[in-house]
Amino acid sequence: MDFSLTREQEMFRDTVFRYARNEVSPLCEEADLKGEFSFDIWRKLGEFGILGLPLPESLGGSGADILTCCLAGEALGHGGVDGGSVLAWGAHTYLCAHNILDFGTEEQKRKYVPKLxxxxxxxxxxxxxxGSGSDAASLxxxxxxxxxxxxxxGSKTFITNAPVSDVFVVFANVDHSRRHEGITAFIIEKGAPGLSTGKPFHKLGCRSSATSEVFLEDCEVPGENVLGGEGKGWFIALNGVxxxxxxxxxxxxxxxxxxLDLCARYANERExxxxxxxxxxxxxxxxxxxKIFIEACRLAVYRVASAKDRGQMLNPLSAAVSKVYAGDRGFEMASEAVQIFGGYGFMHEYPVxxxxxxxxxxxxxxxxxxxxxxxxxRIMLM
Ligand SMILES: Cc1cc2nc3c(=O)[nH]c(=O)nc-3n(C[C@H](O)[C@H](O)[C@H](O)COP(=O)(O)OP(=O)(O)OC[C@H]3O[C@@H](n4cnc5c(N)ncnc54)[C@H](O)[C@@H]3O)c2cc1C
Known part of the structure; x- marks a missing residue:
């Protein structure tokens, strides 16, 4: 297996990294401290083509493959863009726009994808x-x-971007006795009667993403706003995941x-x-x-991305392994970075x-x- 990048891919990653460091990250500290979504950051990401990266050129995107999207994500994080901004990007581009692209009718795609x-x-x-998080099918x-x-x-909670969204992809069940086979996805536009959002939550992290509840009270949705057909919602939700x-x-x-960059510099300077x-x-x-975490995490992320780029269904085992490894170990390593900075690591002053x-x-x-x-x-014990 060869995971080396082409010259073009490396250049793309460097370009996004420089843009992130010079143009976006200077705005991130304030957005994080205020705990507010930043339309300035959003515009910057949009101007650079990040928000439409995997969407086709014919619908206003850049037509990038999944590995390229991962390179962009890596470069944004490396360039100091905060977790809230990349979370807002992910919910918007992958969970909403890409689901409409994958499952929408031609009319839905033309209506929503270019503006997204x-x-x-x-x-x-x-x-x-x-009442349903991990057991999402029991919605x-x-x-x-x-x-x-x-x-x-009904109501939804913890929905990234909800307070600032124009387009909502929401899941409801047309027949609870069919459990996940009754789950159906709907596209609802902001301002639709019966749709409202709660106040943005105050969060521990990813604070510049706006997260809230979504309320649906006798919200009438026309039949043409069903996404992917009745009963196909669970598959759409899994596609997003x-x-x-x-x-x-x-x-x-x-x-x-x-x-790593910050810690290496600090370890040289601090006496x-x-x-x-x-x-x-x-x-x-x-x-x-x-550094060891970075190397292993990169292999896991690139492997999953390039397999999906080759048209393979995402292998649930390797996706779960890489998510649990990156999630748990990534948090431990973020804690070690704070430790290297000692008391200064506990202060807002440093991005660690x-x-x-x-x-x-x-x-x-x-x-x-x-x-x-x-x-x-489960897979191991089958
Ligand atoms: C900042 C943020 C943004 C989010 N954005 C979105 C979004 O845009 N859209 C969206 O739909 N959702 C979103 N979510 C929701 C997120 O996906 C859920 O929080 C997550 O799936 C966990 O569900 P829960 O919070 O209800 O926890 P629960 O499912 O109640 O879990 C509580 C605890 O029990 C454990 N647990 C539960 N079931 C089992 C089991 N079978 N075996 C072992 N342990 C178990 C869990 O691991 C956890 O430790 C967001 C959440 C957050 C915090």
């Missing part, structure tokens, strides 16, 4: 509910047929690269006991561990503090580490 590709419209995907939101359309009732597991680990890899702290083996080992808080989400969102372990053990 540029970032003029912001999108989100609402699957999780207050309680109902869709009852009325005339040529449906009436939706697949993209998530493929691509959203790459910014975590990027954040580890960012931390204690009359010597730079790089002289101490405890510090050296932490730096080595972060933010990277530490942001890293926690990888073991929760898109399937917790426990669920990933459950998948791995």
């Amino acid at each position: 590709a540029t970032g003029e419209w912001i999108g989100c995907m609402g699957l999780t509910e207050p 309680r939101t109902t869709a009852v047929k009325k005339g040529g359309g449906y009436v939706l009732n 697949e993209w998530d597991r493929c691509t959203l680990l790459s910014p975590l890899l990027g954040a580890a690269l960012c931390n 204690q006991f009359g010597r730079p702290i790089r002289a101490f083996q405890a510090v050296q080992h932490r730096i080595a561990d972060i 503090e933010r990277n530490f808080r942001d890293a926690k989400l990888a073991a929760i969102g898109g399937g917790t580490s426990d669920i990933m372990r459950m998948i791995v053990s």
Whole structure:
């Protein structure tokens, strides 16, 4: 197996890295501290083509493959873009726009994808509910047929981008007795009667992404807004999760690269006991561990991405293995970076503090580490 990048891929990653470092990351500290979605960051990502990266050129995107999307994610994280901004990108591009591209009718694609590709419209995907997270198939939101359309009732929670979204892909069940076979996806536009969002949550990390509840109260949705056909929602949700597991680990890899740069510089500059702290083996080992994580995480992320690029179905075992490894170990390594900085690592002043808080989400969102372990053990014990 050859995981080396082409010259073109390396140049692309470098270009995104420089743009992220020079144009985007200077805006991230304020957005994180305020805990607010930044339309300036959003515009910057849109102008550079990041928001429409995997969407086809004919619909306003760049037509990039999955590995290229991972390279972009890695470069954004490495360039110091905060976890909230990359999370907003992922929910918009992969969970909303790409699902419409994969399952939408020609008319739905023409209507929504071009505006999502540029970032003029912001999108989100609402699957999780207050009573159903890991067991997402047990969602309680109902869709009852009325005339040529449906009436939706229920609520969603923890929905990334919901407070700022123009386009919502939401899941409801048309017949609970069919369990996951009744789950249906609907496209709902902002302003639709009966659709509302809660106040943005205050979060530990990824604070510049706007997260809230979504309420559906007698929300009438026309039949042409069903995405992918009645009863196909569970497959669509899994498709979103697949993209998530493929691509959203790459910014975590990027954040580890960012931390490594920061830690190496700090270890050279900071002196204690009359010597730079790089002289101490405890510090050296932490730096080595972060580098070892980066190498292993990169292999896992690139392997999953290139398999999906070759048209293979995502292997649930390798996707779960890479997610649990990147999520759990990534958080541990983000903690080691804080440790290298000592007390300064505990302060907002250095991005290692933010990277530490942001890293926690990888073991929760898109399937917790426990669920990933459950998948791995089920396959091993079959
Ligand atoms: C910042 C953020 C953004 C998010 N964005 C979105 C979004 O855009 N769209 C969306 O639909 N959802 C989103 N989510 C929801 C996310 O996917 C869920 O939080 C996640 O799937 C876990 O569900 P839960 O929070 O209900 O936890 P629960 O499922 O209640 O789990 C609680 C604990 O129990 C453990 N547990 C549960 N079941 C098992 C089991 N069978 N075996 C072992 N342990 C188990 C879990 O691992 C966890 O430790 C987001 C969440 C966060 C925090």
